[in-house]
Amino acid sequence: TITTEENYLFNGWNPVIPTSGDITENQTFTAEFTYVEPLESVKARKVDEMNQIQQQTIENGFDATLTDGTVEHFTLTGHDQTSLLGLAGQVQAGIEQIPWHTSDHDEHCKYFTNEQMKSIIEKATGFLTYHITYFRDLRIYINNLSSKEEVEAIKYGIQIPNEYKSDVLKDLESKM
Numbered sequence: 091t092i093t094t095e096e097n098y099l100f101n102g103w104n105p106v107i108p109t110s111g112d113i114t115e116n117q118t119f120t121a122e123f124t125y126v127e128p129l130e131s132v133k134a135r136k137v138d139e140m141n142q143i144q145q146q147t148i149e150n151g152f153d154a155t156l157t158d159g160t161v162e163h164f165t166l167t168g169h170d171q172t173s174l175l176g177l178a179g180q181v182q183a184g185i186e187q188i189p190w191h192t193s194d195h196d197e198h199c200k201y202f203t204n205e206q207m208k209s210i211i212e213k214a215t216g217f218l219t220y221h222i223t224y225f226r227d228l229r230i231y232i233n234n235l236s237s238k239e240e241v242e243a244i245k246y247g248i249q250i251p252n253e254y255k256s257d258v259l260k261d262l263e264s265k266m
Contacts, residue, residue, distance in 0.1 A: 098123040132238045137229050143246040144225040151193055152217045156206045165193040166214060174214055181208045216262075223259045230254055 092100045101122040151165040164170070173190075180188050187201040190210070202210065228244070231254035235241050250259070 092121055094123065097126050097128055099126055127238070129236075129238055129241070132241045133232055133235070136232050136241050136244055140225060140228055140232070140244065140246050144221055147246070148218060148221050152213060154210050154213045157203070157209065158206075162210075163193045164210060164214065166218065171214075171218070174211055177207055178211050181211060219258075220262050223256060223262060224250075227255050227259050 094100050101124055103119045104122050105117075105119065107119050149165060149167050151163060151170075153161050153163050155161050166174075177188055177190065181204055184204060186204050188204065188207040189199050190202055190207065191197070191199045227250050228246070228248075231250050232241060232244055234254065235244075252260070255263075
């Protein structure tokens with residue numbers, strides 16, 4: 091008889107135990123099992139995966155169209171986010187030339203006008219708010235799924251069903 095541990099399924103014997111006849115010599119029969127990952131573990135693993143993608147997406151940053159029509163790309167690493175908070179104070183103080191860098195590491199830092207920096211900070215704040223809100227709602231959605239197949243099918247960026255969206259996410263999406 092076989093006693094299985096939790097989350098394991100008995101697959102059979104190797105080699106197969108004969109159902110009739112005599113065994114004429116010593117032989118070893120090994121019980122084979124398959125581990126079945128619990129749904130809660132699958133959910134936790136998927137949430138971790140989505141969190142990593144969210145963090146990478148934020149760090150990779152966003153494009154901002156400046157008042158002169160040029161498009162610049164800005165990263166949002168943790169350092170960048172902290173620095174932008176400091177620059178918001180300079181914008182509020184009315185400083186006209188504010189130094190900052192784009193994500194191009196081969197490019198020197200440059201000055202942005204007060205109006206441009208205000209626009210960059212607003213875009214960065216909106217980008218952060220969207221991705222943080224989206225991930226939180228995605229996590230709630232994942233934790234409400236009832237099958238491993240549903241959980242495994244989740245990809246970052248999917249459309250979350252409305253019943254799992256916060257009012258904040260609904261508002262942000264309506265403005266996109």
